[in-house]
Amino acid sequence: MKYSEIKNKKQYNTYCEKHLELGQILESGKGNPDMESEYYILDLIIEDFHSKQNNPFEKLTPVDLLKALMNENVYTAYKLSKELHISQSVISDILNYKRAFSKNVIRKLAKKFNIAEQSFLKEYELIGRESKVA
Numbered sequence: 599m600k601y602s603e604i605k606n607k608k609q610y611n612t613y614c615e616k617h618l619e620l621g622q623i624l625e626s627g628k629g630n631p632d633m634e635s636e637y638y639i640l641d642l643i644i645e646d647f648h649s650k651q652n653n654p655f656e657k658l659t660p661v662d663l664l665k666a667l668m669n670e671n672v673y674t675a676y677k678l679s680k681e682l683h684i685s686q687s688v689i690s691d692i693l694n695y696k697r698a699f700s701k702n703v704i705r706k707l708a709k710k711f712n713i714a715e716q717s718f719l720k721e722y723e724l725i726g727r728e729s730k731v732a
Contacts, residue, residue, distance in 0.1 A: 601639055601640065603643065603646065610644070613644055614644060617637065661695055661722060675693060682707070682710060695724050704719070
């Protein structure tokens with residue numbers, strides 16, 4: 599079968615189904631070297647497609663990311679502060695762009711929401727301050 603770069607959702611689904619089918623055959627030990635090559639080619643094409651998809655959080659500031667995560671997980675500032683053992687005023691100041699994320703807060707948030715710490719390291723401006731935070 600000849601493969602090309604994924605251009606649409608239908609092609610993506612077709613490739614994923616074939617990838618899964620080949621993976622199951624290879625796991626059962628009934629595969630051959632051609633199947634193995636085809637499996638790895640599909641793996642690379644699918645991975646390339648994933649890497650080119652837009653990340654909805656990419657353009658968010660760290661504060662807006664935190665707000666989105668809180669909203670998605672139904673967290674209030676109070677609930678989050680209690681679970682992470684962080685002062686509610688610290689969370690409130692962060693959410694209102696009045697305080698930067700500390701290393702400790704970043705570590706706790708990344709662990710809580712199971713995301714990379716780097717997600718909270720984008721540059722953004724605080725209210726009432728001349729400088730940007732990174």
